[in-house]
Amino acid sequence: MKMTTSMIHLRQKLSTFLYRNSTLYLLILLIPPLLWFGIVYLGSLLALLTQSVYTFDDFSMSVLPTLTLQNYINLFGASNFDIVTRTFLMAAAVSIACSIVGFPIAYYMARYAVGWQKGFFYIAVLLPMWASYIVKAYSWTVILAKGGILYWFINRTGLTPVIDFLLSLPGVGGNTLSTSHLGRFLVFTYVWLPFMILPIQTSIERIHPNLLSASADLGAAPSQTFRTVLLPLAVPGIVAGSIFTFCLTFGDYIIPTLVGPSGFFIGTMVYTQQGAIGNMPMAAAFTVVPILVVGLYLTFAKRMGAFDAL
Amino acid sequence: MKAAVELNNISRHYGEVRALDRISMVVNDGEFFSMLGPSGSGKTTCLRLIAGFEKPTDGTILIHSKDTTNVPPYERDVNTVFQDYALFPHMSNLENIEYGLKMKGVAKAERRQRAEEALTMVALPDFGSRRPSHLSGGQRQRIALARALVNRPRVLLLDEPLGALDLKLREQMQVELKTLQRKLGITFIYVTHDQGEALSMSDRVAVFNQGKIEQIDTPQNLYRKPSTIFVANFVGTANILQGQIAQELSGQSHPFSVRPEHIKFVDSNTAVDIIKLSGILIDMQYYGTHNRYEVEVAGDHRFTVEMACTEGNSKENLPQIGQTVIIGWSAASMVYLPES
Numbered sequence: 001m002k003m004t005t006s007m008i009h010l011r012q013k014l015s016t017f018l019y020r021n022s023t024l025y026l027l028i029l030l031i032p033p034l035l036w037f038g039i040v041y042l043g044s045l046l047a048l049l050t051q052s053v054y055t056f057d058d059f060s061m062s063v064l065p066t067l068t069l070q071n072y073i074n075l076f077g078a079s080n081f082d083i084v085t086r087t088f089l090m091a092a093a094v095s096i097a098c099s100i101v102g103f104p105i106a107y108y109m110a111r112y113a114v115g116w117q118k119g120f121f122y123i124a125v126l127l128p129m130w131a132s133y134i135v136k137a138y139s140w141t142v143i144l145a146k147g148g149i150l151y152w153f154i155n156r157t158g159l160t161p162v163i164d165f166l167l168s169l170p171g172v173g174g175n176t177l178s179t180s181h182l183g184r185f186l187v188f189t190y191v192w193l194p195f196m197i198l199p200i201q202t203s204i205e206r207i208h209p210n211l212l213s214a215s216a217d218l219g220a221a222p223s224q225t226f227r228t229v230l231l232p233l234a235v236p237g238i239v240a241g242s243i244f245t246f247c248l249t250f251g252d253y254i255i256p257t258l259v260g261p262s263g264f265f266i267g268t269m270v271y272t273q274q275g276a277i278g279n280m281p282m283a284a285a286f287t288v289v290p291i292l293v294v295g296l297y298l299t300f301a302k303r304m305g306a307f308d309a310l
Numbered sequence: 311m312k313a314a315v316e317l318n319n320i321s322r323h324y325g326e327v328r329a330l331d332r333i334s335m336v337v338n339d340g341e342f343f344s345m346l347g348p349s350g351s352g353k354t355t356c357l358r359l360i361a362g363f364e365k366p367t368d369g370t371i372l373i374h375s376k377d378t379t380n381v382p383p384y385e386r387d388v389n390t391v392f393q394d395y396a397l398f399p400h401m402s403n404l405e406n407i408e409y410g411l412k413m414k415g416v417a418k419a420e421r422r423q424r425a426e427e428a429l430t431m432v433a434l435p436d437f438g439s440r441r442p443s444h445l446s447g448g449q450r451q452r453i454a455l456a457r458a459l460v461n462r463p464r465v466l467l468l469d470e471p472l473g474a475l476d477l478k479l480r481e482q483m484q485v486e487l488k489t490l491q492r493k494l495g496i497t498f499i500y501v502t503h504d505q506g507e508a509l510s511m512s513d514r515v516a517v518f519n520q521g522k523i524e525q526i527d528t529p530q531n532l533y534r535k536p537s538t539i540f541v542a543n544f545v546g547t548a549n550i551l552q553g554q555i556a557q558e559l560s561g562q563s564h565p566f567s568v569r570p571e572h573i574k575f576v577d578s579n580t581a582v583d584i585i586k587l588s589g590i591l592i593d594m595q596y597y598g599t600h601n602r603y604e605v606e607v608a609g610d611h612r613f614t615v616e617m618a619c620t621e622g623n624s625k626e627n628l629p630q631i632g633q634t635v636i637i638g639w640s641a642a643s644m645v646y647l648p649e650s
Contacts, residue, residue: 210396213363216383217390218410218461228409232400305400 052284063280071285080269084289087266090181091249091290094188095242098196101189102241103234106200111209125194133191137258140187144178144259151177174261184260191255192248196241203237204230235306243294250290266290312339313375314465314497315360320369322355329355331521332369337465337499339374342491344500344508347518348544353501356518357467360499361390374464384413388465389458393473395450397442403453404429404438410461428456431490448479455490465497472507484511505545509533517541533569539650542567549573549613550647559585564646570602570616572643575629576636584638589613591629603629605637613637 018025055066074080109121128136143150154163167173167180174180207230215225253267264272266286273283301307315337322330330352337343345353358364359371362383370379378386389410397406407428411421429435432452442450451471458466471487472480488511491498502508508515509529516526517540525537536542539550552565560566576586589607596619603615615637629635 208394208396210392210394211398213361213383214390214392214396214398215409216363217361217388218457219384219413220409221384221413224413229398 048284048287051280052288054281054284056279056281061278063278071281072288074282075285075289080286083264083266083269083286086263087250088293090185090188090265091246093185094192094249095196095245097185097189098193098245099200099238099242102193102196102200103238106197106237107204107230109197109201110204125197129194134254136191137187137255140183140190141178141258144176144183144186146176146178148178178259179261181260184255187255187259188249188252192245195244195248196238199240199244200234200237203234203240207233235301239298239301239306243297246297247290247294250293251287313337314339314341314373315499316372316375317356317359318370318372320356320359320371321367322352322359322364323367328521330359330366333521333523334369335516335523335526337497338514339464340495340497342488342498342500342511342513344502344512344515345518346502346505346508346515346544348503350520351518352521353503353516353518354469357390357469357499357501360465361388361467362386387463388467389461389463390467390469391451391454391458391471393470395442395454397450397453397457399441399443402439402441403434403445406442406453407438407457407460409457414461424460425456428460431459432456447474448483451475451483455487459490459494459496463496465499466491468498468500470501470503473502480507487511509545515545517544519544535645536567536647539565539567539647542645542647547614547616551611552649555609555611559587560641560644560646562646565649566644566646568639568644570614571600573613573615573637573639574617575615576638578636580638584640585644586636586638587613588634588636591631591633591635594631601628605635607637 018028051063052071053067053069055064055068055070056062057064075084105121105125109118109125113121142148145151154160163177166182167175167177172180172182174183177183177186211229211233212225215229216222220228251267251270253265253271256265256268266289270283270286273279273286313336317333317335319332319334320330321328321332333352333356345356347353355364359366360373362378362381366379370377372378373386373388397403398409401409404422404425407425408421411424416424426435426438429438432455434449434452434456437445437449437453442453445453451474454471468487472483475483484507487498500508500511509532512529514526514528515532517524517532519540525532525541527535527537532541532545536545536548539552542548542550547570548567549570550565550567551559556565557563576584578586580586587607589605589611591603592606593604595602598619600616600618603617605613605615607613
């Protein structure tokens with residue numbers, strides 16, 4: 001098809017018009033993603049929040065659009081609050097463990113790995129994320145099972161008393177590794193670790209090497225440089241990573257089902273409430289908990305100056 | 311004179327690349343010493359070796375007569391001002407300045423006082439509570455200087471500290487740095503690729519080229535008596551003649567150099583001790599204080615001639631582009647150089 005002169009002319013005019021009216025141009029570009037974010041993301045979140053103040057009628061097992069705070073009050077009931085604390089403690093422990101394990105790896109990736117090493121580390125960190133997460137969770141049940149490879153290793157290395165002691169601790173232990181909090185913690189830490197490594201790696205990579213040289217130049221020994229320059233400047237990455245690990249643990253319902261002792265997690269509770277019972281309002285109220293916790297966490301981190309260098 | 315820093319046969323190799331190749335030099339105590347050279351000549355590597363950020367592949371480094379070759383940077387009595395300033399973004403300016411004292415365990419009250427003094431010294435007394443990100447380039451430069459000097463180092467290393475500043479500010483900071491150095495009596499080791507900067511500020515200059523030192527001398531000697539073709543070319547502008555034309559003009563087989571300001575436009579009956587050449591004026595540039603002329607002489611040789619703009623040099627009696635001119639210089643203004 002041949003373009004006529006008038007068509008070319010029209011196109012030129014349109015281009016000029018858009019170039020001159022850059023705001024309009026931006027609006028045209030932004031409207032589709034804005035609609036997507038506005039309706040699909042924020043809209044559904046708003047719907048969720050609205051649901052959480054609706055009433056669930058126990059008799060008819062149906063949701064009534066009568067506004068109430070009862071769902072939130074119920075959250076503080078002994079059994080529900082137990083679920084919240086259990087999930088919270090696990091999420092916190094997993095986040096701390098991921099940051100401790102992830103930091104040195106991220107540090108090495110950002111500071112020392114070059115060429116093929118860099119590629120290797122990226123793939124090593126990302127590859128596990130390509131495999132289905134359910135498969136990984138199931139494999140861990142095999143790894144942790146009695147007669148599994150971990151028990152074999154523990155027996156061989158004579159660490160049985162250590163593991164027996166750990167499993168006897170209240171809040172940590174359980175009958176076996178695969179039915180203990182410890183086992184669940186191991187699986188969570190394994191599964192979410194990449195989400196911690198990558199943000200930390202990015203934040204360390206952004207620290208100019210001269211800042212570390214300057215610190216040494218001013219008389220700081222390596223441990224002092226770590227405490228006063230490297231760590232504070234890596235905090236935004238740690239915070240970003242811990243938000244991932246925190247939220248993912250908070251919302252997960254598969255790992256708590258497969259590994260660890262009985263007792264609900266927020267994720268499993270939401271799943272049960274909205275699935276088996278159909279109590280959408282209570283499920284929604286549970287979902288608000290991680291949002292609130294992360295909000296508080298971010299406010300606290302900002303107050304502490306975690307983002308001042310950004 | 312006592313030596314502040316001595317490098318003995320220092321080499322630094324990165325794989326196959328020889329960033330520094332067996333260099334030796336002595337920096338005297340209290341001296342303003344510059345390391346001048348094009349990028350990649352090894353001057354910054356040399357500075358990093360003195361600071362201790364890198365270890366030499368070979369050779370020894372003495373700071374105040376103590377062998378510091380294997381001493382880490384945090385145990386050396388030197389401080390560095392970085393090209394990009396390297397101020398800690400998560401600390402206020404005052405905290406930045408206090409940092410070195412804090413690491414050395416100086417009590418809080420004293421280090422606060424010394425940091426305030428340092429801020430006053432660099433003329434930014436009210437900027438302590440701000441963050442470096444809220445300052446202009448020139449102000450950051452001063453904070454970086456204060457952060458280094460507050461530790462009262464005996465040797466201050468400066469890595470192209472004025473490189474990122476605009477011309478006016480750079481000239482102003484040059485004067486301030488020189489004044490400060492004279493007042494404090496600290497040894498300054500200053501890395502720059504700007505020959506004007508090196509000449510105007512330094513007591514002595516080491517000229518680096520391809521990992522080696524070409525010449526270490528006073529600015530006057532570097533300019534008047536360059537010892538290699540590279541130095542003659544890099545420090546100031548030079549007309550370098552070598553090979554057959556050099557032989558014809560001087561009667562000697564050595565290459566030689568003539569500075570543009572030593573060449574004049576002459577006529578055919580000027581005195582005999584003047585070496586004369588005829589050529590065509592192909593370009594002229596105006597610099598305010600002087601004019602610069604490009605003259606092409608038979609055989610593709612180009613000469614740069616500089617002449618001060620004075621009242622007498624009105625437009626009419628100046629040569630015009632395209633005109634045939636005779637240029638000449640006295641034998642005394644020629645500097646003989648070794649073959650490169």
